[in-house]
Amino acid sequence: MTTVFSKIIAGEIPADVLYEDDICLAFRDINPKAPTHFLVIPKKEIVSLADLSDEDEAIVGRCVLVASQVAESEGLVGGYRLIANTREDGGQEVMHLHFHVLGGRKLGWPPG
Ligand code: 5GP
Numbered sequence: 001m002t003t004v005f006s007k008i009i010a011g012e013i014p015a016d017v018l019y020e021d022d023i024c025l026a027f028r029d030i031n032p033k034a035p036t037h038f039l040v041i042p043k044k045e046i047v048s049l050a051d052l053s054d055e056d057e058a059i060v061g062r063c064v065l066v067a068s069q070v071a072e073s074e075g076l077v078g079g080y081r082l083i084a085n086t087r088e089d090g091g092q093e094v095m096h097l098h099f100h101v102l103g104g105r106k107l108g109w110p111p112g
Helices: 004-009 054-073
Strands: 017-020 024-028 036-042 080-083 099-103
Touching (some): 004 024
Antiparallel strands (some): 017 024, 080 099
16 A cells, blocks of 8 residues: 555655665654654555564564664653554554653653
8 A cells, every 4th residue: 555655655745764775764753742752664555453464574684673773863862652553443544553752751640
């Protein structure tokens, strides 16, 4: 399924890119919910965590590692939250797997 994130990967629409390699892309969320809010997405069109195959293991691992490394480079020494909203009940709006990284303030728990 082609989404707005495929267009960002292809460079067809602009994004504030923080990191890119052959496997994944990290860029700032257009509607930030915290002082620092970026997304890490695989370049492969995977719909959600609920749609992973065994062959996606290394891709997901890479995305999580990149999330950690970009969080560090963004200065989130006090901590942060990694979230993957999944399908309708999880509040997923863009049907391309993405990890939110939120930080820069104390985050509440539980989420709504
Ligand atoms: P979801 O609700 O699917 O977990 O989150 C999708 C996220 O993508 C939202 O936080 C939304 O602000 C972000 N988003 C949607 N469209 C764009 C876009 O065109 N550019 C960027 N940078 N973020 C986007």
